[in-house]
Amino acid sequence: MTKDIVVLGAGMVGVCTALALRQRGHAVVLVDRQAPGRETSYGNAGIIQREAVQPYAFPREWLAILRVIARQGNDVHYHPGALASLLPALARYWYESAPARYAATVTAYSALIRHCLTEHDRLIALAGAQDLVHKSGWLQAYRSASPFDQASLAATAVAQEHGLDCQILDGAALSAAEPVLHGTMAGAIHWRDPWTITDPGELVNRYTALFENEGGIIRRGDATTLMPAGAGWTVATEDGPLTAAHAVIALGPWAPALTKPLGYRFPLFVKRGYHRHYAVERMPNRPLLDAENGVVLAPMQRGLRLTTGAEFAHHDAPPTPVQLQRAERYARELLRLGAPVESTPWLGARPCVADMRPIVGGAPHHRGLWFNFGHAHQGFTLGPATARLVAELIDGDPPYIDPLPYDPIRFGS
Numbered sequence: 456m457t458k459d460i461v462v463l464g465a466g467m468v469g470v471c472t473a474l475a476l477r478q479r480g481h482a483v484v485l486v487d488r489q490a491p492g493r494e495t496s497y498g499n500a501g502i503i504q505r506e507a508v509q510p511y512a513f514p515r516e517w518l519a520i521l522r523v524i525a526r527q528g529n530d531v532h533y534h535p536g537a538l539a540s541l542l543p544a545l546a547r548y549w550y551e552s553a554p555a556r557y558a559a560t561v562t563a564y565s566a567l568i569r570h571c572l573t574e575h576d577r578l579i580a581l582a583g584a585q586d587l588v589h590k591s592g593w594l595q596a597y598r599s600a601s602p603f604d605q606a607s608l609a610a611t612a613v614a615q616e617h618g619l620d621c622q623i624l625d626g627a628a629l630s631a632a633e634p635v636l637h638g639t640m641a642g643a644i645h646w647r648d649p650w651t652i653t654d655p656g657e658l659v660n661r662y663t664a665l666f667e668n669e670g671g672i673i674r675r676g677d678a679t680t681l682m683p684a685g686a687g688w689t690v691a692t693e694d695g696p697l698t699a700a701h702a703v704i705a706l707g708p709w710a711p712a713l714t715k716p717l718g719y720r721f722p723l724f725v726k727r728g729y730h731r732h733y734a735v736e737r738m739p740n741r742p743l744l745d746a747e748n749g750v751v752l753a754p755m756q757r758g759l760r761l762t763t764g765a766e767f768a769h770h771d772a773p774p775t776p777v778q779l780q781r782a783e784r785y786a787r788e789l790l791r792l793g794a795p796v797e798s799t800p801w802l803g804a805r806p807c808v809a810d811m812r813p814i815v816g817g818a819p820h821h822r823g824l825w826f827n828f829g830h831a832h833q834g835f836t837l838g839p840a841t842a843r844l845v846a847e848l849i850d851g852d853p854p855y856i857d858p859l860p861y862d863p864i865r866f867g868s
Contacts, residue, residue, distance in 0.1 A: 530749030563860030574839035732758035734793030
């Protein structure tokens with residue numbers, strides 16, 4: 456039976472959700488305040504991370520926590536004034552990262568991740584986006600021997616447990632694989648399963664074009680105006696009010712603006728991140744993470760993209776790109792980095808849930824309302840996978856994976 460559905464949010468997750476529902480024959484309108492793929496989905500490292508079976512946990516070692524508090528290292532930065540409001544969600548994040556609870560999360564998370572390539576592959580073929588895709592993996596590189604040895608052992612164990620393909624490269628093998636590097640490195644873990652994308656925003660654009668070619672509709676509008684209307688939902692757009700029987704909130708870090716007024720109190724927080732493109736004489740062959748310094752060097756169509764680690768701050772706080780400034784310095788130690796392409800760095804926010812699992816499923820107290828957000832670092836990777844899941848749930852079909860670990864009811868809402 457055909458349903459009228461409005462999908463709110465035109466990032467990778469929202470576009471894939473709208474597309475999955477349209478391909479099932481529903482009348483779907485995708486609503487966002489700006490063009491698709493311009494927010495969080497635009498600003499990542501462009502990796503479809505098949506290897507990311509273990510989500511980023513809160514550190515359990517006090518030395519690591521104290522290192523963050525003292526702002527040592529470049530992987531984490533924070534605004535002191537934001538910590539009070541973030542503390543409840545961060546405390547839950549720490550709690551959920553305890554070994555037994557984290558092991559259950561890895562089981563649930565890996566069930567989604569294992570489908571990321573096949574779900575993307577189908578859409579990439581339909582969207583004619585093969586020119587954006589490279590299938591040579593990425594490098595998790597280390598400058599020092601001890602961290603490299605420890606990470607290599609851990610990666611080998613994870614690969615064996617989850618059926619992943621990784622290769623351990625010593626310093627000489629890394630230099631041979633990436634001759635553009637002129638810094639001395641201890642070695643790297645070559646994750647060979649993942650695919651990399653040379654323009655993440657353009658991949659979202661191709662999926663959007665596929666959605667429109669298959670009869671989907673896009674409207675500019677204010678998602679925060681969503682409200683119940685009779686047996687359905689209504690939202691304000693530039694073309695007037697839009698009413699549908701079902702609404703899917705796929706707004707990433709903006710989701711709380713809708714869910715809180717409806718009475719849902721999820722342990723959500725944002726990790727902000729920055730990127731900037733630079734001119735280079737020669738690109739690396741694949742993305743490289745300088746693991747000890749929290750910076751990714753990702754070859755893109757616009758230049759070499761440097762991305763940063765996590766910044767804990769209010770979502771709308773002014774930019775403080777100190778991590779990117781350090782990242783530029785670290786990158787110049789590894790290769791010949793030219794001038795920045797953009798006049799200012801890009802800033803975005805990753806939508807995080809304290810238990811490190813996305814929130815996917817029906818709203819417990821509102822008929823016809825559905826959630827698909829909270830993908831943290833992996834919205835770009837998991838967009839098609841959770842889109843398929845929520846579409847199956849809306850249609851009442853048997854879900855292709857167990858939906859219970861991602862159900863919003865887990866928070867007692």
